[in-house]
Amino acid sequence: MDYSERERISHVARRLGFGxxxxxxxxxxxxxxxxxMALDLSTPTPxxxxxxxxxxxxxxxxxxxxxxxxxxxxxxxGGPRRIEERLTWFWHDHFATGIQKVKVxxxxxxxxxxxxxxxxxxxxxxxxxxxxxxxxxxYLDGVQNAVDRINENFGREVMELFTLGRGNYTEADVVAxxxxxxxxxxxxxxxxxxxxxxxxxxxxxxxxxxxxGTKTLLGVTGDLDAQGAIDVILDQPQTAVFVSAKLYRELxxxxxxxxxxxxxxxxxxxDWSIMxxxxxxxxxxxxxxxEAIRAKVRTPLERAVGxxxxxxxxxxxxxxxxxxxxxxxxxxxxxxxxxxGFPKGSRLLGPYQLVHGFDLTMAxxxxxxxxxxxxxxxxxxxxxxxxxTRSVIDAATDPFVRTALTINxxxxxxx
Amino acid sequence: MxxxxxxxxxxxxxxxxxxxxxxxxxxxxxxGASVATVAVGAYGISVWGKDPGATTTxxxxxLQVSATVPPPGALGPAxxxxxxxxxxxGGNDGLNTVVPFSSSHYHDLRGDLAIDEPLxxxxxxxxxxxxxxxxxxxxxxxxxxxxxxxxxDPDLSHFASMAVWWSGLPGSVGATGWLGxxxxxTVGTEDPLAGVTIGPGPTPxxxxxxxxxxxVQDMSGLAPRVPGWIDDTDELMAMWSGFAPxxxxxxxxxxxxxxxxxxxxxxxxxxxxxxxxxxxxxxxTTGRRRxxxxxxxxxVAAALVTGPNPPRxxxxxxxxxxxxxxxxxxxxQDMMEALDEALREFFTAVEDAGAEDRVLxxxxxxxxxxxAFNGSGTDHGTAGAHFLVGAPVAGGRYGEPPSLTDLDRRGxxxxxxxxxxxxxxxxxxxxxxDAASIFGTDLETLPLLG
Numbered sequence: 001m002d003y004s005e006r007e008r009i010s011h012v013a014r015r016l017g018f019g020x021x022x023x024x025x026x027x028x029x030x031x032x033x034x035x036x037m038a039l040d041l042s043t044p045t046p047x048x049x050x051x052x053x054x055x056x057x058x059x060x061x062x063x064x065x066x067x068x069x070x071x072x073x074x075x076x077x078g079g080p081r082r083i084e085e086r087l088t089w090f091w092h093d094h095f096a097t098g099i100q101k102v103k104v105x106x107x108x109x110x111x112x113x114x115x116x117x118x119x120x121x122x123x124x125x126x127x128x129x130x131x132x133x134x135x136x137x138x139y140l141d142g143v144q145n146a147v148d149r150i151n152e153n154f155g156r157e158v159m160e161l162f163t164l165g166r167g168n169y170t171e172a173d174v175v176a177x178x179x180x181x182x183x184x185x186x187x188x189x190x191x192x193x194x195x196x197x198x199x200x201x202x203x204x205x206x207x208x209x210x211x212x213g214t215k216t217l218l219g220v221t222g223d224l225d226a227q228g229a230i231d232v233i234l235d236q237p238q239t240a241v242f243v244s245a246k247l248y249r250e251l252x253x254x255x256x257x258x259x260x261x262x263x264x265x266x267x268x269x270x271d272w273s274i275m276x277x278x279x280x281x282x283x284x285x286x287x288x289x290x291e292a293i294r295a296k297v298r299t300p301l302e303r304a305v306g307x308x309x310x311x312x313x314x315x316x317x318x319x320x321x322x323x324x325x326x327x328x329x330x331x332x333x334x335x336x337x338x339x340x341g342f343p344k345g346s347r348l349l350g351p352y353q354l355v356h357g358f359d360l361t362m363a364x365x366x367x368x369x370x371x372x373x374x375x376x377x378x379x380x381x382x383x384x385x386x387x388x389t390r391s392v393i394d395a396a397t398d399p400f401v402r403t404a405l406t407i408n409x410x411x412x413x414x415x
Numbered sequence: 416m417x418x419x420x421x422x423x424x425x426x427x428x429x430x431x432x433x434x435x436x437x438x439x440x441x442x443x444x445x446x447g448a449s450v451a452t453v454a455v456g457a458y459g460i461s462v463w464g465k466d467p468g469a470t471t472t473x474x475x476x477x478l479q480v481s482a483t484v485p486p487p488g489a490l491g492p493a494x495x496x497x498x499x500x501x502x503x504x505g506g507n508d509g510l511n512t513v514v515p516f517s518s519s520h521y522h523d524l525r526g527d528l529a530i531d532e533p534l535x536x537x538x539x540x541x542x543x544x545x546x547x548x549x550x551x552x553x554x555x556x557x558x559x560x561x562x563x564x565x566x567x568d569p570d571l572s573h574f575a576s577m578a579v580w581w582s583g584l585p586g587s588v589g590a591t592g593w594l595g596x597x598x599x600x601t602v603g604t605e606d607p608l609a610g611v612t613i614g615p616g617p618t619p620x621x622x623x624x625x626x627x628x629x630x631v632q633d634m635s636g637l638a639p640r641v642p643g644w645i646d647d648t649d650e651l652m653a654m655w656s657g658f659a660p661x662x663x664x665x666x667x668x669x670x671x672x673x674x675x676x677x678x679x680x681x682x683x684x685x686x687x688x689x690x691x692x693x694x695x696x697x698x699x700t701t702g703r704r705r706x707x708x709x710x711x712x713x714x715v716a717a718a719l720v721t722g723p724n725p726p727r728x729x730x731x732x733x734x735x736x737x738x739x740x741x742x743x744x745x746x747x748q749d750m751m752e753a754l755d756e757a758l759r760e761f762f763t764a765v766e767d768a769g770a771e772d773r774v775l776x777x778x779x780x781x782x783x784x785x786x787a788f789n790g791s792g793t794d795h796g797t798a799g800a801h802f803l804v805g806a807p808v809a810g811g812r813y814g815e816p817p818s819l820t821d822l823d824r825r826g827x828x829x830x831x832x833x834x835x836x837x838x839x840x841x842x843x844x845x846x847x848x849d850a851a852s853i854f855g856t857d858l859e860t861l862p863l864l865g
Binding site: 148151153160171174294296297324330339340346349350352354355356361362364366386395396408411 | 641
């Protein structure tokens with residue numbers, strides 16, 4: 001394949017950033033500059049400011065429900081740290097937690113703030129924080145997990161999905177981990193919490209609910225608690241292998257070969273620096289190779305953010321059109337379909353998902369500039385447009401229809 | 416990729432989850448230009464090739480598996496019959512669905528969660544009190560109950576168990592689903608609506624090497640929601656179909672997308688002719704779509720099976736949350752009510768259309784739940800009981816109720832019926848299909864169909 005330098009820059013910007021990244025695509029002279037622009041952390045992101053609701057009624061008010069989306073969408077579209085957007089999304093998908101079960105948007109916002117703060121920091125810190133994150137405690141039944149009734153939901157998923165992968169622990173390890181994680185609750189705002197002197201919405205350790213007995217987890221015996229269990233899991237070499245391979249795939253689009261995986265895992269394990277891992281992956285020749293370009297299916301969220309960045313759609317404050325388009329294809333942040341996260345790959349290419357790709361047009365203004373296919377595509381960061389795509393789009397006389405076809409062209413369904 | 420790395424997470428361009436398939440590019444690289452038939456990823460679309468009997472290779476977790484995909488018609492004849500599968504995702508509590516109420520062990524284990532007054536079927540077992548339609552139809556011989564369904568060496572993970580159920584291949588990672596393989600070897604690519612999923616998206620159970628799978632959510636079928644000033648959606652779709660390939664190349668992901676667009680346009684036209692089609696209002700319909708529930712899904716299923724070109728397989732999923740670790744009593748009650756009501760309405764529509772002799776419904780779930788009450792709900796279990804419903808069914812009880820005293824080391828029941836035996840019984844009894852080829856082994860069958 002013979003991709004242009006502009007197409008390669010665009011590829012780098014999309015994979016390390018989020019959406020179509022017009023500023024990087026227009027500003028970077030070459031691939032290396034695009035990488036450094038995307039990885040630049042010098043400007044702080046405006047901090048998320050979740051406001052704790054005073055009771056359950058307020059917890060589900062429209063303001064509470066919209067606040068986390070408003071904040072996140074604004075950053076996805078135009079936040080100053082592009083790699084932070086990529087990684088915040090990646091970790092949300094990795095540590096999938098859904099509002100469907102958590103039910104309190106404020107807690108999703110708090111989790112988002114935690115993930116964002118640590119997304120470019122230490123994976124060890126991130127994993128430790130997630131283990132006692134209030135939304136996660138609710139989502140994977142940590143709040144039900146007590147000494148006399150051990151609930152295995154989090155204890156299993158923390159190893160299966162978050163760190164080790166299946167086949168790298170036993171059922172006995174699931175029980176041991178679950179016992180170690182027992183004892184945490186999340187008090188809801190209300191008279192009950194007040195009476196008992198508990199701070200609402202905060203993860204709270206209740207010693208009488210914790211199983212303080214001796215456990216053997218992954219070969220380590222002791223009276224492990226939550227942090228103890230996390231430490232044991234982090235000590236398993238497989239954790240770095242598993243997580244680094246997943247991040248490699250997120251950025252490159254394919255899995256690393258064995259040697260590469262071992263190498264990046266060794267970097268990762270050294271001090272769990274997520275940015276060190278990102279930098280190593282970005283510097284790997286595979287990252288900008290022909291095999292990596294257009295090798296992933298573009299997610300509905302990436303398509304939507306790209307449209308918002310480039311076509312004056314109604315995005316920064318979470319426009320209705322964009323939100324509804326995401327809802328139609330069940331790709332709404334804070335609402336992954338299950339604990340395994342959001343659908344990926346060809347699962348995004350079913351007839352239903354493709355047809356509703358057009359729903360994004362609901363976010364566009366009625367009057368659009370009268371541009372040819374190549375110009376619209378360039379705004380969307382697509383430079384190497386195939387002749388077939390170009391001719392189909394240019395055959396439409398209406399500028400709006402040309403745009404609608406461009407954002408539903410094969411080139412905009414891959415990344 | 417090696418085993419130690421991550422056998423569960425599939426290679427690039429397949430979704431996370433339980434059905435790994437080879438990455439498209441590696442697949443092409445491995446097989447060269449002679450490949451004619453390929454699977455795209457683990458879910459969703461398949462694309463067609465020129466040679467209907469091609470050999471394919473799939474890779475997952477370091478395993479190389481070669482299989483010959485039989486040509487259309489090889490694994491079973493056209494029958495004019497439909498199988499409707501209702502998946503109860505999350506792990507339905509078989510013990511509180513088909514209740515062994517006469518057992519004191521049941522009451523001891525379940526405590527407050529025990530159902531004291533089920534709909535008594537034979538003095539030994541009874542149905543959950545919400546299942547009145549199923550109890551009536553059991554009485555008229557149109558419900559088969561299979562007890563003790565499970566698989567060997569059960570894995571209590573949802574995703575692992577779902578993979579086992581979807582693929583029909585316990586102990587190995589399947590790249591295709593059991594129903595996808597059935598469609599591959601019968602319908603092939605002749606009919607893009609032979610396999611229809613109703614729910615939030617495609618199911619791995621229907622993933623084949625070549626057979627199509629179309630998914631819809633509700634009666635609106637397949638149509639985009641676009642602003643009012645685009646006055647002709649059909650014309651927009653027609654222009655969009657220009658992206659579809661006239662000739663399939665399949666070298667890169669971009670080609671898969673083109674093929675998917677072509678399938679989509681065809682499928683939408685056919686589906687919309689049977690269903691209501693898109694809402695005909697000129698108001699924008701933003702926000703109206705809701706998460707699929709079983710009633711809506713079964714309404715779509717009834718329209719499809721009573722339409723002019725009924726699918727072979729309709730797969731209904733994505734409703735309810737059967738993972739009742741907590742708050743089970745009320746949640747399970749709601750889902751049992753939904754199931755019973757949806758079945759009643761479905762069969763009313765099917766019988767009104769005189770289609771009852773060509774429709775079979777079966778339920779599935781990745782596992783049952785643990786016999787012991789956890790104080791709020793029940794944890795992941797193993798064996799479960801399932802239903803086959805419809806006029807063609809030989810009603811009655813099948814299988815064997817699992818022991819409630821001889822539990823495994825995790826306190827779960829030991830299954831008595833291999834889940835693939837139930838699948839094989841349906842494939843042979845209902846579709847006259849070659850189940851041994853579909854599962855790669857001969858399986859005992861149960862005489863579930865009259």
